[in-house]
Amino acid sequence: MVQHLHARLVCSGCKGELAQSDTALQCRRCQAAYTIEHRYVSMLDRREQVDRPSDWDRKAGEIRDYAEISNSLALSGIGRFATFLNYGYVPTGNEQHAAIEPDEVWNRNSVKLLLEVVGGTAIRERDVIDIGCGRGGNIAALHKYFKPLSMVGLDICPANIAYCSAKSRLTEASYLVGDAENIPFADESFDVVLNIESAHAYPNRARFYQEVYRILRHGGVFLYTELMLEEEVVQNVRLLEEAGLSVIRNQDVTSNVLLSCDENAEQRTGAQGIANNANASTKMEDINDFIALPGSKKYEEMKEGTRQYRMMNLVKR
Numbered sequence: 001m002v003q004h005l006h007a008r009l010v011c012s013g014c015k016g017e018l019a020q021s022d023t024a025l026q027c028r029r030c031q032a033a034y035t036i037e038h039r040y041v042s043m044l045d046r047r048e049q050v051d052r053p054s055d056w057d058r059k060a061g062e063i064r065d066y067a068e069i070s071n072s073l074a075l076s077g078i079g080r081f082a083t084f085l086n087y088g089y090v091p092t093g094n095e096q097h098a099a100i101e102p103d104e105v106w107n108r109n110s111v112k113l114l115l116e117v118v119g120g121t122a123i124r125e126r127d128v129i130d131i132g133c134g135r136g137g138n139i140a141a142l143h144k145y146f147k148p149l150s151m152v153g154l155d156i157c158p159a160n161i162a163y164c165s166a167k168s169r170l171t172e173a174s175y176l177v178g179d180a181e182n183i184p185f186a187d188e189s190f191d192v193v194l195n196i197e198s199a200h201a202y203p204n205r206a207r208f209y210q211e212v213y214r215i216l217r218h219g220g221v222f223l224y225t226e227l228m229l230e231e232e233v234v235q236n237v238r239l240l241e242e243a244g245l246s247v248i249r250n251q252d253v254t255s256n257v258l259l260s261c262d263e264n265a266e267q268r269t270g271a272q273g274i275a276n277n278a279n280a281s282t283k284m285e286d287i288n289d290f291i292a293l294p295g296s297k298k299y300e301e302m303k304e305g306t307r308q309y310r311m312m313n314l315v316k317r
Ligand SMILES: C[S@@+](CC[C@H](N)C(=O)[O-])C[C@H]1O[C@@H](n2cnc3c(N)ncnc32)[C@H](O)[C@@H]1O
Pocket: 059, 062, 063, 066, 083, 084, 085, 086, 131, 132, 133, 134, 135, 137, 138, 154, 155, 156, 157, 160, 178, 179, 180, 181, 195, 196, 197, 198, 201, 202
């Protein structure tokens, strides 16, 4: 890990200082232990299994689902290229914020989504964390287009982090298994927090927003996209503001995301697509909804406007 950030790693639970041995990190204050595996360090606080079992069950479900996706992608032969797990963005006539246009052919819509949420935010020479980083596509694109000083990818699914660690050649980037609600970094460690299509899975959204506020430096920016029910938009803005963050942009980009879902449909249902390589125990309906295929519940709700894809920029003043 980039040295100056390594020094800012703390206990996920009590935020105490850590002591390191060859195989583990241990909190000097609460004694929580974190394991150093072959391809990753796991900063998951296992006490949650006992303290908040229903929250943990949801998180364990995410870990299982994404491990299965990782497996399907490896089997399909396209795993090497499948570095994004989001819906993507296709321009329409609405207001655009990206300062740069993507030059990718493969994964273009996902890179465009990233460039849109970044907009005019200063990223160069900044410390950035991508929470729910998935398979690392956003970190690679941030490096390509903006050259941050350092980047951390945090994700709850070990299979995703193992993939990122094995694939990445960037000395500026490091990857950790960890939970968005218990971020293992000291207060004021980052200039930019990125979170793309991940927060819907967090049982306690308020806690996540408080963690984002805590790890941001003053003047730092939170770049955030999520699909929300219409009535959840106001609730989320309230929670973000209660956490101390000020909204500087809150845009409905559902029409852009729908267009991208239309474009993705063919690729994702083709011979090598995720829909044809999922584990037989996964219901087709769930897969279609997960990838928001035209005709699925999620896609139709977006079309009707009862579900909105929100793109937000917030600042810690
Ligand atoms: C839809 S994918 C998006 C991945 C990535 N942001 C992208 O744009 O490609 C959601 C990701 O959130 C991760 N995730 C879910 N719950 C999490 C949690 N509590 N903490 C950290 N990551 C989580 C999942 O493992 C998954 O990789």
